[in-house]
Amino acid sequence: xxxxxxxxxxxxxxxxxxxxxxxxxxxxxxxxxxxxxxxxxxxxxxxxxxxxxxxxxxxxxxxxxxxxxxxxxxxxxxxxxxxxxxxxxxxxxxxxxxxxxxxxxxxxxxxxxxxxxxxxxxxxxxxxxxxxxxxxxxxxxxxxxxxxxxxxxxxxxxxxxxxxxxxxxxxxxxxxxxxxxxxxxxxxxxxxxxxxxxxxxxxxxxxxxxxxxxxxxxxxxxxxxxxxxxxxxxxxxxxxxxxxxxxxxxxxxxxxxxxxxxxxxxxxxxxxxxxxxxxxxxxxxxxxxxxxxxxxxxxxxxxxxxxxxxxxxxxxxxxxxxxxxxxxxxxxxxxxxxxxxxxxxxxxxxxxxxxxxxxxxxxxxxxxxxxxxxxxxxxxxxxxxxxxxxxxxxxxxxxxxxxxxxxxxxxxxxxxxxxxxxxxxxxxxxxxxxxxxxxxxxxxxxxxxxxx
Amino acid sequence: xxxxxxxxxxxxxxxxxxxxxxxxxxxxxxxxxxxxxxxxxxxxxxxxxxxxxxxxxxxxxxxxxxxxxxxxxxxxxxxxxxxxxxxxxxxxxxxxxxxxxxxxxxxxxxxxxxxxxxxxxxxxxxxxxxxxxxxxxxxxxxxxxxxxxxxxxxxxxxxxxxxxxxxxxxxxxxxxxxxxxxxxxxxxxxxxxxxxxxxxxxxxxxxxxxxxxxxxxxxxxxxxxxxxxxxxxxxxxxxxxxxxxxxxxxxxxxxxxxxxxxxxxxxxxxxxxxxxxxxxxxxxxxxxxxxxxxxxxxxxxxxxxxxxxxxxxxxxxxxxxxxxxxxxxxxxxxxxxxxxxxxxxxxxxxxxxxxxxxxxxxxxxxxxxxxxxxxxxxxxxxxxxxxxxxxxxxxxxxxxxxxxxxxxxxxxxxxxxxxxxxxxxxxxxxxxxxxxxxxxxxxxxxxxxx
Numbered sequence: 001x002x003x004x005x006x007x008x009x010x011x012x013x014x015x016x017x018x019x020x021x022x023x024x025x026x027x028x029x030x031x032x033x034x035x036x037x038x039x040x041x042x043x044x045x046x047x048x049x050x051x052x053x054x055x056x057x058x059x060x061x062x063x064x065x066x067x068x069x070x071x072x073x074x075x076x077x078x079x080x081x082x083x084x085x086x087x088x089x090x091x092x093x094x095x096x097x098x099x100x101x102x103x104x105x106x107x108x109x110x111x112x113x114x115x116x117x118x119x120x121x122x123x124x125x126x127x128x129x130x131x132x133x134x135x136x137x138x139x140x141x142x143x144x145x146x147x148x149x150x151x152x153x154x155x156x157x158x159x160x161x162x163x164x165x166x167x168x169x170x171x172x173x174x175x176x177x178x179x180x181x182x183x184x185x186x187x188x189x190x191x192x193x194x195x196x197x198x199x200x201x202x203x204x205x206x207x208x209x210x211x212x213x214x215x216x217x218x219x220x221x222x223x224x225x226x227x228x229x230x231x232x233x234x235x236x237x238x239x240x241x242x243x244x245x246x247x248x249x250x251x252x253x254x255x256x257x258x259x260x261x262x263x264x265x266x267x268x269x270x271x272x273x274x275x276x277x278x279x280x281x282x283x284x285x286x287x288x289x290x291x292x293x294x295x296x297x298x299x300x301x302x303x304x305x306x307x308x309x310x311x312x313x314x315x316x317x318x319x320x321x322x323x324x325x326x327x328x329x330x331x332x333x334x335x336x337x338x339x340x341x342x343x344x345x346x347x348x349x350x351x352x353x354x355x356x357x358x359x360x361x362x363x364x365x366x367x368x369x370x371x372x373x374x375x376x377x378x379x380x381x382x383x384x385x386x387x388x389x390x391x392x393x394x395x396x397x398x399x400x401x402x403x404x405x406x407x408x409x410x411x412x413x414x415x416x417x418x419x420x421x422x423x424x425x426x427x428x429x430x431x432x433x434x435x436x437x438x439x440x441x442x443x444x445x446x447x448x449x450x451x452x
Numbered sequence: 453x454x455x456x457x458x459x460x461x462x463x464x465x466x467x468x469x470x471x472x473x474x475x476x477x478x479x480x481x482x483x484x485x486x487x488x489x490x491x492x493x494x495x496x497x498x499x500x501x502x503x504x505x506x507x508x509x510x511x512x513x514x515x516x517x518x519x520x521x522x523x524x525x526x527x528x529x530x531x532x533x534x535x536x537x538x539x540x541x542x543x544x545x546x547x548x549x550x551x552x553x554x555x556x557x558x559x560x561x562x563x564x565x566x567x568x569x570x571x572x573x574x575x576x577x578x579x580x581x582x583x584x585x586x587x588x589x590x591x592x593x594x595x596x597x598x599x600x601x602x603x604x605x606x607x608x609x610x611x612x613x614x615x616x617x618x619x620x621x622x623x624x625x626x627x628x629x630x631x632x633x634x635x636x637x638x639x640x641x642x643x644x645x646x647x648x649x650x651x652x653x654x655x656x657x658x659x660x661x662x663x664x665x666x667x668x669x670x671x672x673x674x675x676x677x678x679x680x681x682x683x684x685x686x687x688x689x690x691x692x693x694x695x696x697x698x699x700x701x702x703x704x705x706x707x708x709x710x711x712x713x714x715x716x717x718x719x720x721x722x723x724x725x726x727x728x729x730x731x732x733x734x735x736x737x738x739x740x741x742x743x744x745x746x747x748x749x750x751x752x753x754x755x756x757x758x759x760x761x762x763x764x765x766x767x768x769x770x771x772x773x774x775x776x777x778x779x780x781x782x783x784x785x786x787x788x789x790x791x792x793x794x795x796x797x798x799x800x801x802x803x804x805x806x807x808x809x810x811x812x813x814x815x816x817x818x819x820x821x822x823x824x825x826x827x828x829x830x831x832x833x834x835x836x837x838x839x840x841x842x843x844x845x846x847x848x849x850x851x852x853x854x855x856x857x858x859x860x861x862x863x864x865x866x867x868x869x870x871x872x873x874x875x876x877x878x879x880x881x882x883x884x885x886x887x888x889x890x891x892x893x894x895x896x897x898x899x900x901x902x
Contacts, residue, residue: 067750077466098464125757140780345542349544366822
């Protein structure tokens with residue numbers, strides 16, 4: 001279905017791209033800034049820096065005291081935060097319409113003149129906070145580092161997506177004030193930033209205010225945007241296995257996918273849905289409902305901008321099911337799908353579910369502003385929110401099958417296998433049983449080991 | 453224009469706002485249909501709220517409500533499990549069901565043009581589920597695996613330990629909503645079907661529909677889809693009377709090798725129907741632990757760097773409620789953090805300043821239009837109030853009352869509940885923490901295995 005959100009797109013003299021979607025349904029405005037820097041731009045020894053830097057953006061700027069950004073906007077009914085990811089960093093504020101200019105002023109102050117206020121004390125404090133974030137989200141959480149491990153398996157050493165956004169403790173420790181200054185000057189320029197605004201503000205009024213507050217920010221050079229050569233599917237399977245103090249074993253099975261915002265990516269992402277993202281998907285139906293080898297299956301497609309994306313399946317083994325057996329069955333189903341492709345019902349389901357979730361997302365002003373920023377910042381397409389469903393609808397079953405055949409065969413997989421506590425014993429048993437089997441030459445003994 | 457940029461702009465006052473007003477129809481069978489027309493919201497949200505208090509579950513089958521909720525869409529009189537799955541996906545329906553202290557909410561999100569088909573599937577799931585043996589058995593097994601998972605996750609483990617320590621064993625709330633391994637293992641398909649027959653009744657239930665309604669005859673569509681549903685209403689058992697906890701205590705759940713400690717602290721709080729009104733309590737929760745500049749994080753995060761964040765708030769229950777503060781901190785500073793946290797919470801008894809009060813009131817009142825801007829948030833709010841026997845007029849009244857709050861009223865409301873008696877749970881490495889927590893002198897320390 002064609003969507004018709006009004007989108008106005010202009011660029012200030014200093015290079016700041018400003019996209020406005022006027023919507024008077026509620027007396028609220030969403031302000032959203034995408035800066036074209038994420039963890040993929042970090043150099044070796046500096047991992048985690050883009051995210052640490054994002055924290056410092058809340059610790060004061062030329063006219064704003066440390067912590068005042070949160071405190072002042074929230075006291076006027078603002079909801080705000082920021083996130084860092086592989087390709088970008090985003091900053092967002094949803095405010096009552098009467099606080100729209102205050103939000104712009106505060107954003108302009110830190111995006112223009114952060115460095116006046118950065119101190120060693122703030123850097124040290126936020127480094128500690130980020131370390132606690134890392135411990136809470138990853139190091140102290142069951143399976144917490146599984147996806148981080150998967151990135152490192154799917155993407156080769158030195159590749160921009162090889163390391164996770166949270167970075168390493170050692171690199172966080174090594175970050176200096178000079179790094180903060182250099183990073184800001186290099187990446188936080190108007191030409192590397194998209195400001196999107198959605199909500200209860202007229203277009204002329206919005207541009208006047210943006211010009212007033214963001215216009216004075218010096219232009220600065222646009223950062224070099226040399227793309228990384230695209231990656232093809234992995235040539236051979238890669239595995240990382242370990243045992244954790246968790247009750248159930250899990251497989252995280254990753255694949256390279258085509259770069260986001262292409263027809264090939266949409267086809268591959270649709271294939272991921274058919275494999276594990278729907279109640280009717282191949283793995284869910286076979287492994288969870290019919291054969292009961294898994295407690296659950298999920299699938300995700302992580303669209304990325306620099307020559308490759310990531311698709312992944314998560315399978316939790318049912319009690320008593322060995323991960324090797326689960327992986328073997330999953331691989332057979334994955335290859336079978338690559339051979340046959342989706343049915344007409346699969347295609348209908350993917351489109352219907354994507355339509356609902358896409359429209360649900362755009363229903364909220366903050367998510368709509370974020371989607372506009374996403375497609376404008378990474379793909380130079382401010383109108384993408386209106387055309388996305390049509391582009392998905394144009395993907396044929398043949399294209400999905402071709403994408404699966406090219407990218408989603410078992411031979412292209414990378415697997416992080418997290419064994420449950422107690423599995424150490426069975427691994428040893430397996431080694432012994434294999435030794436016995438070799439000694440006796442008995443096929444029966446070799447078969448028995450799998451059940452041990 | 454100076455090189456320093458333009459002056460800081462002022463803020464124009466926000467226009468008055470109230471929660472959207474629904475049209476309400478009571479059907480012949482007692483079901484109330486509450487419709488919110490929210491123009492521009494092309495995805496509709498439907499929430500069917502059914503009174504089914506946890507306390508009504510058979511004691512030896514606790515968790516039966518959760519298994520029932522999870523198997524509603526696993527096969528019906530007209531569609532088997534695969535047909536049901538296929539129809540839901542092809543119509544783009546997101547269907548979910550969840551159980552809380554008061555009852556069951558069945559949720560549907562769907563685009564407007566698929567609403568008729570979604571209502572048909574809602575009726576299949578709610579009125580005509582068959583609970584196939586194999587699917588019930590599978591969900592029981594999955595729930596048992598989930599119980600194991602909850603024990604390894606520090607936040608969930610802390611919440612479970614808190615409930616067990618805070619409520620007497622006779623209280624249903626002392627045990628997980630989804631049941632324990634001992635009770636879940638006993639659940640059968642017959643027990644699920646019997647529980648369904650008992651609680652799924654139109655009388656006292658509320659179906660909320662929010663979305664861009666246009667010319668759709670929602671009530672007519674609902675009446676048609678749910679025709680034949682006539683089984684009266686469920687008598688709701690009285691709420692438990694809870695004695696107030698008299699002494700502070702610390703439960704230390706040993707999780708060897710933890711690099712952080714999860715802290716979960718609580719005391720009794722008010723119910724939503726508290727004399728004097730509910731309005732002060734969201735504001736108090738926000739001022740103490742609702743932002744990085746709130747009192748807890750101003751010290752524990754922004755000054756000390758001990759945590760990624762500590763949150764707190766008042767949580768109403770059927771009878772009374774809770775005040776809870778929780779977060780995770782670096783292992784080495786666990787006892788110090790717990791001590792600081794309790795000190796900060798108790799210092800709230802000394803009261804809140806004018807500016808602090810105004811900031812908290814403005815945050816909650818002025819974020820409301822944005823927080824309730826989408827069909828799903830409107831429907832969620834209405835469904836939760838419905839389970840409490842309230843409507844969203846209550847939401848509007850609380851917001852109006854909030855604007856009148858004074859520092860004096862906030863102080864009184866806080867002192868009514870926060871008296872310095874705490875049930876504290878710490879999930880972390882006991883070999884490192886035991887001694888320092890005992891030295892803290894914040895109640896007797898009991899160590900539990902994970």
